[in-house]
Amino acid sequence: MTATTEVEPGLYDIPAELYHADPIPGGSLSSSGARTLIKKCPAAFKWQLDNPQPHNKALELGTAAHKLVLDDGPELVLVDADKWNTDSIRAEVAAIRAAGDIPLKRHELDQIHAMAAALRQHEEAAALLEPGSGVAEQSAFWDDNGIWRRARFDWLRDDGQIVDYKTARSCRREDLEKAFNEHGYHQQQAWYEDAGAALDVADPERPMQFVVQEKQPPYLVIVTTCDPMARGIGRHLNEVALNTYAICRDSGEWPGYLPNPMISLPSWVERQYA
DSSP states (O other), X not given: OOTTSOXXXXXEOOOHHHHHHOOSTTOOBOHHHHHHHHHSOHHHHHHHHHSOOOOOHHHHHHHHHHHXXXXXXXXXXXXXXXXXXXXXXXXXXXXXXXXXXXXXXXXHHHHHHHHHHHHHTSHHHHHHTOTTSEEEEEEEEEEETTEEEEEEEEEEETTSOEEEEEEESOOSHHHHHHHHHHHTHHHHHHHHHXXXXXXXXXXXXXXXXXXXXXXXXXXXXXXXXXXXXXHXXXXXXXXXXXXXXXXXXXXTOOOOXXXXXXXXXXXXXXXXXX
């Protein structure tokens, strides 16, 4: 598949770079794009679309963890220097990134290996991500009533179970609830389950599972999924995003935020004074 190929709905084993560049002629909407439309506005979505951002260290470490956990992705290359502040080291780091690989300091590489080892000790997570039980990093494309949608499964098991691996600051219940809402993971789950249903590659009786791992020792792991209410809210928000995307695409107008001449305090503050 190339960026100019006519695409048929289906699963494709393509590099992450091509997926994120969007190979659909005329464009498609991803889960992250839908979440931007909901959390921000069409203008922010269009700017991000037109201005791809360079590497981000936090995302780079997450991708490195995916490499060891899922055995798929760019190569991890040790740059054995405490500080990357010389011209030669900067050139080496730039060359590694230009080749599509991930440069890591010694302590970062040790951290990633320790995380992968800890995950393998978690019985439920290790079983879900057992090597040979599925395929990693599969890109899904499908036409939804004239709007092309796309998703990229971290791990699609042979039994039809969708699994997504994430790193987090904390796996404590209250912190995960906040993170899922903040990052729109309930939207992502509904989006990916739609992809599995549209392409008939996932079992509709198996809700998508998140394997979440803390980034600090002892690298604790939890396996979880959104409850039916959260999935329903996520699906509704996705429908709003799809409608917004369709209207903006057809009109060529990508507006900013709605006028808001008066600001209220959060409802929980108001309840304290009621």
